[in-house]
Amino acid sequence: xxxxxxxxxxxxxxxxxxxxxxxxxxxxxxxxxxxxxxxxxxxxxxxxxxxxxxxxxxxxxxxxxxxxxxxxxxxxxxxxxxxxxxxxxxxxxxxxxxxxxxxxxxxxxxxxxxxxxxxxxxxxxxxxxxxxxxxxxxxxxxxxxxxxxxxxxxxxxxxxxxxxxxxxxxxxxxxxxxxxxxxxxxxxxxxxxxxxxxxxxxxxxxxxxxxxxxxxxxxxxxxxxxxxxxxxxxxxxxxxxxxxxxxxxxxxxxxxxxxxxxxxxxxxxxxxxxxxxxxxxxxxxxxxxxxxxxxxxxxxxxxxxxxxxxxxxxxxxxxxx
Amino acid sequence: xxxxxxxxxxxxxxxxxxxxxxxxxxxxxxxxxxxxxxxxxxxxxxxxxxxxxxxxxxxxxxxxxxxxxxxxxxxxxxxxxxxxxxxxxxxxxxxxxxxxxxxxxxxxxxxxxxxxxxxxxxxxxxxxxxxxxxxxxxxxxxxxxxxxxxxxxxxxxxxxxxxxxxxxxxxxxxxxxxxxxxxxxxxxxxxxxxxxxxxxxxxxxxxxxxxxxxxxxxxxxxxxxxxxxxxxxxxxxxxxxxxxxxxxxxxxxxxxxxxxxxxxxxxxxxxxxxxxxxxxxxxxxxxxxxxxxxxxxxxxxxxx
Amino acid sequence: xxxxxxxxxxxxxxxxxxxxxxxxxxxxxxxxxxxxxxxxxxxxxxxxxxxxxxxxxxxxxxxxxxxxxxxxxxxxxxxxxxxxxxxxxxxxxxxxxxxxxxxxxxxxxxxxxxxxxxxxxxxxxxxxxxxxxxxxxxxxxxxxxxxxxxxxxxxxxxxxxxxxxxxxxxxxxxxxxxxxxxxxxxxxxxxxxxxxxxxxxxxxxxxxxxxxxxxxxxxxxxxxxxxxxxxxxxxxxxxxxxxxxxxxxxxxxxxxxxxxxxxxxxxxxxxxxxxxxxxxxxxxxxxxxxxxxxxxxxx
Numbered sequence: 001x002x003x004x005x006x007x008x009x010x011x012x013x014x015x016x017x018x019x020x021x022x023x024x025x026x027x028x029x030x031x032x033x034x035x036x037x038x039x040x041x042x043x044x045x046x047x048x049x050x051x052x053x054x055x056x057x058x059x060x061x062x063x064x065x066x067x068x069x070x071x072x073x074x075x076x077x078x079x080x081x082x083x084x085x086x087x088x089x090x091x092x093x094x095x096x097x098x099x100x101x102x103x104x105x106x107x108x109x110x111x112x113x114x115x116x117x118x119x120x121x122x123x124x125x126x127x128x129x130x131x132x133x134x135x136x137x138x139x140x141x142x143x144x145x146x147x148x149x150x151x152x153x154x155x156x157x158x159x160x161x162x163x164x165x166x167x168x169x170x171x172x173x174x175x176x177x178x179x180x181x182x183x184x185x186x187x188x189x190x191x192x193x194x195x196x197x198x199x200x201x202x203x204x205x206x207x208x209x210x211x212x213x214x215x216x217x218x219x220x221x222x223x224x225x226x227x228x229x230x231x232x233x234x235x236x237x238x239x240x241x242x243x244x245x246x247x248x249x250x251x252x253x254x255x256x257x258x259x260x261x262x263x264x265x266x267x268x269x270x271x272x273x274x275x276x277x278x279x280x281x282x283x284x285x286x287x288x289x290x291x292x293x294x295x296x297x298x299x300x301x302x303x304x305x306x307x308x309x310x311x312x313x314x315x316x317x318x319x320x321x
Numbered sequence: 322x323x324x325x326x327x328x329x330x331x332x333x334x335x336x337x338x339x340x341x342x343x344x345x346x347x348x349x350x351x352x353x354x355x356x357x358x359x360x361x362x363x364x365x366x367x368x369x370x371x372x373x374x375x376x377x378x379x380x381x382x383x384x385x386x387x388x389x390x391x392x393x394x395x396x397x398x399x400x401x402x403x404x405x406x407x408x409x410x411x412x413x414x415x416x417x418x419x420x421x422x423x424x425x426x427x428x429x430x431x432x433x434x435x436x437x438x439x440x441x442x443x444x445x446x447x448x449x450x451x452x453x454x455x456x457x458x459x460x461x462x463x464x465x466x467x468x469x470x471x472x473x474x475x476x477x478x479x480x481x482x483x484x485x486x487x488x489x490x491x492x493x494x495x496x497x498x499x500x501x502x503x504x505x506x507x508x509x510x511x512x513x514x515x516x517x518x519x520x521x522x523x524x525x526x527x528x529x530x531x532x533x534x535x536x537x538x539x540x541x542x543x544x545x546x547x548x549x550x551x552x553x554x555x556x557x558x559x560x561x562x563x564x565x566x567x568x569x570x571x572x573x574x575x576x577x578x579x580x581x582x583x584x585x586x587x588x589x590x591x592x593x594x595x596x597x598x599x600x601x602x603x604x605x606x607x608x609x610x611x612x613x614x615x616x617x618x619x620x621x622x623x624x625x
Numbered sequence: 626x627x628x629x630x631x632x633x634x635x636x637x638x639x640x641x642x643x644x645x646x647x648x649x650x651x652x653x654x655x656x657x658x659x660x661x662x663x664x665x666x667x668x669x670x671x672x673x674x675x676x677x678x679x680x681x682x683x684x685x686x687x688x689x690x691x692x693x694x695x696x697x698x699x700x701x702x703x704x705x706x707x708x709x710x711x712x713x714x715x716x717x718x719x720x721x722x723x724x725x726x727x728x729x730x731x732x733x734x735x736x737x738x739x740x741x742x743x744x745x746x747x748x749x750x751x752x753x754x755x756x757x758x759x760x761x762x763x764x765x766x767x768x769x770x771x772x773x774x775x776x777x778x779x780x781x782x783x784x785x786x787x788x789x790x791x792x793x794x795x796x797x798x799x800x801x802x803x804x805x806x807x808x809x810x811x812x813x814x815x816x817x818x819x820x821x822x823x824x825x826x827x828x829x830x831x832x833x834x835x836x837x838x839x840x841x842x843x844x845x846x847x848x849x850x851x852x853x854x855x856x857x858x859x860x861x862x863x864x865x866x867x868x869x870x871x872x873x874x875x876x877x878x879x880x881x882x883x884x885x886x887x888x889x890x891x892x893x894x895x896x897x898x899x900x901x902x903x904x905x906x907x908x909x910x911x912x913x914x915x916x917x918x919x920x921x922x923x924x
Binding site for chain 2 (some may be wrong): 019024026141142151262266284300
Binding site (some may be wrong): 213216219221222224225226228236237240241315 | 695735738
């Protein structure tokens with residue numbers, strides 16, 4: 001197990017460095033004035049220009065710039081956003097938990113439904129009930145989350161008025177305790193639902209394939225020969241043995257959740273990382289854009305690493321190595 | 322190398338075209354025999370026809386703002402009009418061109434880039450393999466939409482740039498798939514035989530292995546096209562796609578401000594995106610079904 | 626439980642003989658465009674407490690026959706699947722899923738598979754997998770019964786063993802775990818499909834001894850499927866010789882060995898006895914397998 005951990009770390013760290021390197025390389029390729037590209041669209045005075053040039057080593061050769069950026073990163077400095085007038089790390093620290101919250105709630109809805117539908121579908125493969133779920137998930141998977149978000153807002157928020165159309169609730173809330181949770185839940189319901197539909201259908205499709213795979217294994221025949229009931233076989237053998245791919249995919253999807261959040265958070269004006277990224281892109285605030293993208297890369301790589309380690313810990317065959 | 326010359330002549334032999342062509346016709350026949358494949362083919366055919374004959378199908382110039390703004394669906398304007406009085410049906414018809422162009426362009430771009438990388442890495446192994454596959458992993462780290470958004474943020478949002486950005490983001494999937502196929506096939510007897518026969522490396526890679534590796538790759542091309550269409554729509558929805566082209570995603574971007582007044586501004590463009598993505602996924606499912614006969618037909622699942 | 630079995634016409638009368646009676650069983654499969662007649666009109670019967678051997682080279686349909694009898698065939702489309710399989714008088718091809726389950730669960734039949742690693746769940750502890758076959762809640766009674774079964778299958782230190790995962794056991798130990806699982810239902814009839822093929826020679830003998838002991842002590846009918854004539858000579862009262870989906874010869878083991886009527890059976894036995902005089906055990910072993918035989922026939 002220790003060897004596996006070391007092996008995975010040796011894999012992850014160079015990857016992370018390479019990703020950041022490529023991101024910085026792309027930043028160098030922007031045509032036009034590098035200072036303007038750093039700070040975004042607003043007029044700059046010569047003194048300010050000199051200060052920025054010095055701070056980010058813009059006159060120095062590329063390797064020195066990259067080096068200084070890495071050194072800053074190691075000190076937790078993701079740069080300064082001149083548009084927001086705040087350090088980029090502050091912006092990220094403020095938005096990231098909201099994105100994580102949205103993702104977690106979405107997963108809480110998506111995983112049980114995905115497992116349920118995938119298992120029902122996989123254990124009745126090519127029968128009518130499977131055809132129904134396969135077609136449904138195929139169509140649901142094709143719905144862009146942002147359009148689904150628009151439709152949900154249109155029907156449930158605007159037409160019926162059951163949910164707020166956007167945001168994550170009043171900045172200063174007078175509610176406390178349980179009613180505070182209820183108030184927040186009210187706001188998170190629609191974005192989480194839209195997210196869950198997309199992720200849930202993906203989980204269902206993966207689960208179906210995995211269940212079909214498990215059902216072809218010898219130990220399922222042994223279980224049948226034992227005279228176990230259908231539900232005992234599913235509970236005792238199929239679910240546990242079919243879930244590893246789902247754990248991996250769900251874990252990776254969690255790391256990549258920022259991708260989905262970009263569009264979803266824009267629909268619902270959910271002030272997470274995704275919305276921040278879109279705002280920064282629109283304001284041409286490249287310092288913030290690069291900061292968020294690098295943060296996302298770190299998040300993905302770290303979470304994938306954790307998922308792999310968790311996977312190894314769950315599998316007795318790897319654990320004992 | 323005399324073997325190489327002989328093969329060059331062979332590759333000009335028109336007879337070998339008969340093989341792939343017959344194979345293609347048989348594949349289409351099989352596709353139409355599967356439920357998903359047939360539905361997928363029908364949808365894709367519809368989209369291609371709409372894209373090719375857009376000027377004949379669209380009742381109005383898509384950019385003409387002559388209609389009453391935000392008028393609901395009617396016989397005059399099948400899908401209603403938008404806030405500037407453009408006919409949404411005509412916009413969607415022309416938007417098909419953009420979506421198919423980006424979808425097919427990106428999928429084939431990814432096929433070429435990813436295919437080359439996968440072939441080289443899978444066939445030669447060693448240092449090339451390590452380098453190329455780590456590179457693929459590098460580009461696969463960030464979610465596709467983030468890569469595209471990042472590129473667009475830095476370099477602008479023309480159609481060609483967007484296309485490049487999408488290819489940049491999705492090629493690793495194709496590379497890994499082709500790589501896996503080549504790893505699997507390179508050890509097989511027919512490859513060993515071809516090597517003994519002194520056939521050129523390029524010949525072995527392209528003419529011996531490729532035909533055997535192609536089927537799952539084609540499935541992935543269809544899936545890539547659906548991803549590219551979704552990404553383009555997403556960028557359009559963020560208001561960051563090429564402003565000079567009509568696109569379904571852009572219509573949704575505009576619709577954000579008006580959809581509470583006019584549901585049709587959001588509904589029809591979104592439905593068009595769904596249709597294209599469903600079509601491509603059904604097509605891929607159908608292909609999968611004819612490739613892997615285990616998935617076919619018979620009711621399966623857990624027996625008693 | 627008994628009500629269900631009564632409904633299916635299955636009664637546990639001691640006098641019901643034969644225990645298993647198979648008539649004209651056919652299993653034809655699609656393989657590509659061709660049809661393979663894996664089992665092609667087989668008649669077979671097993672009396673109470675009797676030990677039967679089914680021999681034949683690989684591909685002769687012997688494993689498919691066992692699976693078809695026990696209704697454990699894989700889920701594929703059959704070109705033809707018909708025949709009568711009477712167990713204690715009731716036709717297994719017609720009984721309900723519930724009744725079938727009851728037979729598998731208690732005093733009916735069970736099966737030991739060839740490849741114990743694939744047929745044991747890699748993520749579950751061995752003890753739990755045995756306990757599952759006992760049914761009921763996992764408590765002290767069950768766990769002592771599990772240990773008893775593991776011991777009966779010839780495993781020492783069953784308490785410690787029950788906590789291990791299949792991949793932590795040797796091949797022979799896994800096969801004994803499979804046997805313990807099969808014994809859990811106190812079956813009247815045990816099928817063993819190539820129970821020793823995957824094992825080392827010395828372990829093979831031990832596992833065979835265990836099977837023979839269980840057969841005698843429990844008065845349990847047994848069907849052993851093998852390509853190894855030595856196993857049949859060791860353990861079986863009667864033998865069926867299969868080739869290409871058909872039974873070409875059957876009778877008392879001694880009769881068949883001394884007086885084979887079908888030329889294939891004759892060749893099979895002649896070859897194996899000729900080699901039996903071979904010097905080293907390895908040679909004898911190789912000679913006794915029908916794989917060697919079939920290549921000999923081809924020559």
